Amino acid sequence: MLAEKMTNDDYIALLKQRLGEKRFNHSLNVAEEAVRLAKKYSVDVEKAYKAGLLHDIMKEEKPEIQFEAIVKSGMPFTEVEKSNQKLWHAMAGAAYIKNELGIEDEEIINAVRYHTTAKAGMTMLEKVIYIADFTSKERDYDGVEKMRELADVSLEQAMLEGLSFTLQKLVEKNKLLNLDSINAYNEVAAVCGKGNNI
Template structure:
């Protein structure tokens, strides 16, 4: 795959700010992949494509979800911000011939996470969360943790995300709860007493 051609395509598809975000996520993902011994090439491809469908029309994404058996209909019951990852996981195969399931899954779940996340899933989920352009409460702790413990950093990101959505009285997609619970188990090894 010609990365420079892909970047030109992304630059046309995305807003300037979203394109710059994508490049920062890609740089962050490559660093995480190097630190935690994952394929840097896979991390780069997944990161570049993670927001590929971010600005597709809602109607087009809705139709794709409704008509494709690989995508859960449940997505349509939740905020459309969750749609672009799953849709992109299909589009990259159609347009670029990318069939690597690990890359496609990392793109699919980059917003919500999931139970039993692979290392690549964690890297893309975390890179999107901690890229240098982001700034919100709790981020410094996640960034510091990401230097030494990928799973714990993902746990903190998932915890912050679920808490934020609940505080805003927003619904939480089931995969986000599953990600939080599974990461909690991995970090704490079972029941945690407070």
């Protein structure tokens, strides 16, 4: 099928082939939650739906295939991203939707690219996808209710909560921190009035 002719239903059919039932449902739920947040924060609903659907499209691919897709795309990545396999599916997903599905919208591509690490200077759409991945309806981790409440207060407060959660988990395990995540954390912490350390 010609990439530019693909509809959302085609994307859903493709996801069904590429993902197990659990992650397929997660993808639909993230898309639905992304639409809800997009409406709330006046973000492009169609882009939010597409990016939400596609954000984990490479997640069940073998790591070596994910890494190959990243390298082939020529996309820049950090040493920390290279060292953490869990981050590969976001970059590989961005490469896949651009190169295999022919999606040209940079904002959708970047929303997929940064849905796990975040980065400073994210657009509203990119923030919506980052948060929707935490607040989709099947999520049931400790603290999800707080995340959902914050997502309804402001995108930045929800991002601060999400980044704190992720960075703390990495620190607890003495893992490397990706600078993009730290920069995103500092940016939203300052926006949320947490910039003064005194």
